[in-house]
Amino acid sequence: MTPDVEAGASHAPARGCRGKGFHLIGSFEPELGGYLPEATVAYETWGELDATGENAVLVAHALTGDSHAAGGACEEYPRGGWWDPMIGPGRLIDTDRHFVVCANVLGGCSGSTGPVSEEPGDGRPYGPRFPMVTIRDMVRAQRRLLDSLGVRRLAAVVGGSIGGQQALEWAVEYPGFVRKAVPVAATGALGPQGIAMSEIGRRAIVDDPDWQGGEYYGTGRSPEKGLALARMAGMVTYQSAAGKWARFGREPASRPALHREFGGRFEVESYLHYQGRDLTGRFDANSYLYLTRAMDLYDVAAGYASPEEAYGRIGAEVLFVGISSDWLFPPGEVRAAAARAREAGADARYVEIQSDSGHDAFLKDWDQMEAAAGPFLKSSTTEDRREI
Amino acid sequence: MTPDVEAGASHAPARGCRGKGFHLIGSFEPELGGYLPEATVAYETWGELDATGENAVLVAHALTGDSHAAGGACEEYPRGGWWDPMIGPGRLIDTDRHFVVCANVLGGCSGSTGPVSEEPGDGRPYGPRFPMVTIRDMVRAQRRLLDSLGVRRLAAVVGGSIGGQQALEWAVEYPGFVRKAVPVAATGALGPQGIAMSEIGRRAIVDDPDWQGGEYYGTGRSPEKGLALARMAGMVTYQSAAGKWARFGREPASRPALHREFGGRFEVESYLHYQGRDLTGRFDANSYLYLTRAMDLYDVAAGYASPEEAYGRIGAEVLFVGISSDWLFPPGEVRAAAARAREAGADARYVEIQSDSGHDAFLKDWDQMEAAAGPFLKSSTTEDRREI
Numbered sequence: 001m002t003p004d005v006e007a008g009a010s011h012a013p014a015r016g017c018r019g020k021g022f023h024l025i026g027s028f029e030p031e032l033g034g035y036l037p038e039a040t041v042a043y044e045t046w047g048e049l050d051a052t053g054e055n056a057v058l059v060a061h062a063l064t065g066d067s068h069a070a071g072g073a074c075e076e077y078p079r080g081g082w083w084d085p086m087i088g089p090g091r092l093i094d095t096d097r098h099f100v101v102c103a104n105v106l107g108g109c110s111g112s113t114g115p116v117s118e119e120p121g122d123g124r125p126y127g128p129r130f131p132m133v134t135i136r137d138m139v140r141a142q143r144r145l146l147d148s149l150g151v152r153r154l155a156a157v158v159g160g161s162i163g164g165q166q167a168l169e170w171a172v173e174y175p176g177f178v179r180k181a182v183p184v185a186a187t188g189a190l191g192p193q194g195i196a197m198s199e200i201g202r203r204a205i206v207d208d209p210d211w212q213g214g215e216y217y218g219t220g221r222s223p224e225k226g227l228a229l230a231r232m233a234g235m236v237t238y239q240s241a242a243g244k245w246a247r248f249g250r251e252p253a254s255r256p257a258l259h260r261e262f263g264g265r266f267e268v269e270s271y272l273h274y275q276g277r278d279l280t281g282r283f284d285a286n287s288y289l290y291l292t293r294a295m296d297l298y299d300v301a302a303g304y305a306s307p308e309e310a311y312g313r314i315g316a317e318v319l320f321v322g323i324s325s326d327w328l329f330p331p332g333e334v335r336a337a338a339a340r341a342r343e344a345g346a347d348a349r350y351v352e353i354q355s356d357s358g359h360d361a362f363l364k365d366w367d368q369m370e371a372a373a374g375p376f377l378k379s380s381t382t383e384d385r386r387e388i
Numbered sequence: 389m390t391p392d393v394e395a396g397a398s399h400a401p402a403r404g405c406r407g408k409g410f411h412l413i414g415s416f417e418p419e420l421g422g423y424l425p426e427a428t429v430a431y432e433t434w435g436e437l438d439a440t441g442e443n444a445v446l447v448a449h450a451l452t453g454d455s456h457a458a459g460g461a462c463e464e465y466p467r468g469g470w471w472d473p474m475i476g477p478g479r480l481i482d483t484d485r486h487f488v489v490c491a492n493v494l495g496g497c498s499g500s501t502g503p504v505s506e507e508p509g510d511g512r513p514y515g516p517r518f519p520m521v522t523i524r525d526m527v528r529a530q531r532r533l534l535d536s537l538g539v540r541r542l543a544a545v546v547g548g549s550i551g552g553q554q555a556l557e558w559a560v561e562y563p564g565f566v567r568k569a570v571p572v573a574a575t576g577a578l579g580p581q582g583i584a585m586s587e588i589g590r591r592a593i594v595d596d597p598d599w600q601g602g603e604y605y606g607t608g609r610s611p612e613k614g615l616a617l618a619r620m621a622g623m624v625t626y627q628s629a630a631g632k633w634a635r636f637g638r639e640p641a642s643r644p645a646l647h648r649e650f651g652g653r654f655e656v657e658s659y660l661h662y663q664g665r666d667l668t669g670r671f672d673a674n675s676y677l678y679l680t681r682a683m684d685l686y687d688v689a690a691g692y693a694s695p696e697e698a699y700g701r702i703g704a705e706v707l708f709v710g711i712s713s714d715w716l717f718p719p720g721e722v723r724a725a726a727a728r729a730r731e732a733g734a735d736a737r738y739v740e741i742q743s744d745s746g747h748d749a750f751l752k753d754w755d756q757m758e759a760a761a762g763p764f765l766k767s768s769t770t771e772d773r774r775e776i
Binding site for chain 2: 192195200204207209225229235244245249266267268269293
């Protein structure tokens with residue numbers, strides 16, 4: 001998966017679907033231990049960086065996302081950009097004004113270094129020898145990419161779910177580098193219910209005999225059943241109860257059952273089976289293990305004396321966006337994170353999207369996403385106003 | 389598992405932990421097809437049936453429950469009765485006044501005929517050849533047991549979760565036989581979110597290579613990993629988000645991890661692993677498949693022109709008990725079921741337990757359970773009042 005580029009060098013990224021760039025960030029020491037002698041970050045950009053180097057917006061993707069945030073469908077990304085309606089000329093993230101960057105996370109499987117990458121000097125993929133990477137590690141790797149691209153400051157960092165954790169971590173880790181941060185459907189620490197569902201997914205993968213202790217690459221078998229099951233568990237947490245009633249109700253299955261008696265009697269089951277199978281075609285099971293664990297482990301206070309000390313570091317204006325029907329990061333917890341940041345002295349506010357779409361609302365309720373974040377992103381920052 | 393008794397004969401059940409009775413109900417035709425040439429119902433009783441035969445109370449167990457609703461710990465039931473604080477002299481279900489019966493459901497694995505039972509004439513367990521059984525089938529089998537015990541009418545039928553579905557179905561299926569019904573944490577039809585979680589559990593079982601198409605009996609292997617994972621998924625739905633925060637928070641695991649990197653970093657994970665393993669020691673994986681499917685399939689309106697027609701049949705007074713933090717059968721849906729029954733002409737009311745314990749509140753919040761159902765169960769029925 002690692003392209004043939006030299007350390008420090010970057011391929012110029014193509015526009016739309018014409019490809020992506022790869023940046024070798026050099027060696028990397030994950031905060032929880034281990035060592036990556038040469039790490040790569042895959043990325044795409046849209047719009048132009050201006051002379052100040054301060055008109056950049058970083059978009060952080062969610063668990064199974066990738067760098068293709070915007071642009072149409074193409075061979076590598078047949079669905080097109082996962083946030084395309086939000087990114088473009090005149091859109092929420094305006095490519096006429098901003099230089100937009102989206103990078104595949106460290107530990108991912110869409111071009112950045114992860115478990116599927118070849119271990120240097122070893123000739124085979126890391127697999128389970130890949131070190132644990134954290135949300136902070138992902139952010140630090142993105143920082144190196146942005147530095148190499150000439151970005152001197154982020155006008156904004158925006159993301160949902162683990163992308164939202166990254167947006168928050170950016171504001172805490174690099175206070176002087178970020179003007180605005182928009183963590184969507186994310187808090188400073190995932191609750192035990194979310195951790196439980198993550199673990200059900202991981203357990204499904206490691207229990208799959210085809211996982212082979214994580215050393216399945218090149219064996220002709222991979223834990224597709226386990227990964228599909230993990231995806232099914234994930235999907236339940238991404239949608240709301242009301243949304244499932246509206247979409248599936250108790251309708252009988254429209255697709256054939258996997259097993260005569262068990263499976264596929266109801267449409268909601270067929271949907272989950274489809275989603276499960278679908279992910280196996282485009283995602284690496286080990287990456288799924290690492291990234292869900294990073295989501296669980298993320299604690300904004302890690303390494304600080306208290307959450308207050310962490311939130312107190314924030315220099316950016318922060319807009320926490322909650323979703324009324326979110327099960328994974330319930331709106332009350334997102335609101336509480338905003339309040340905690342504010343109490344610690346941060347310029348933090350909270351807005352809630354009223355939607356039955358659940359956690360995934362940020363990936364489908366475009367008008368509401370625009371209404372929630374648009375005024376904040378398009379307003380001048382306090383600092384801009386001071387400059388006037 | 390089928391005891392050596394003749395059709396129509398009953399063993400006298402022992403009190404407390406001294407054992408249980410088995411009743412051969414003869415041949416049975418499940419409503420969705422198939423045929424059981426000889427079906428057995430395992431049961432226990434407490435208290436004495438009076439001369440009228442109308443002082444009986446039927447207690448219906450939940451998914452992984454059994455006939456041991458009351459009584460202390462013993463070899464077969466080391467945890468003691470699963471509803472013991474609710475059943476006894478002077479308790480919610482008063483054994484000084486009532487003849488209390490609890491039967492293992494058809495399709496179960498605690499003495500009643502189910503997939504683990506030997507298929508007559510075949511010499512090996514039914515396994516996947518066991519016919520699908522429904523909540524209505526379970527109720528019909530219970531009716532045969534009660535008839536054989538001399539019960540002429542139920543003073544009450546009470547149960548939670550799939551036991552609550554049975555309580556409701558009793559009121560609909562046998563309008564003249566039931567005076568009071570108390571469905572707890574149950575509705576006339578499970579929603580798609582609950583079905584989704586059921587299916588994740590089933591999928592974990594059938595994907596486990598040790599399931600062997602359901603023919604694992606006698607092979608020395610059984611789908612323990614799959615069943616454990618199914619239990620983990622179930623446990624998430626039995627507890628609330630607030631309850632998990634209070635009980636587990638983000639505390640680190642106190643038990644060793646199953647896998648070095650993945651699993652067991654947080655206490656909530658250790659808890660789920662423990663619960664998963666625990667169930668494998670006392671429950672049959674095929675039964676889990678059949679009973680969760682019965683829960684999904686239950687639709688009070690099945691076989692009637694409409695839910696109204698079904699609810700309109702009810703002759704009993706019905707108390708629907710919802711639990712404020714229930715994820716599986718959300719309180720709004722339980723309340724709506726009560727309203728629908730009332731609109732159809734039934735004497736139905738609704739009461740809600742305010743608790744962070746989630747779906748499982750009926751198995752632990754004894755005082756609240758007593759407060760919710762006590763006045764209803766202890767009051768005279770309308771009919772009693774008419775008789776006075």
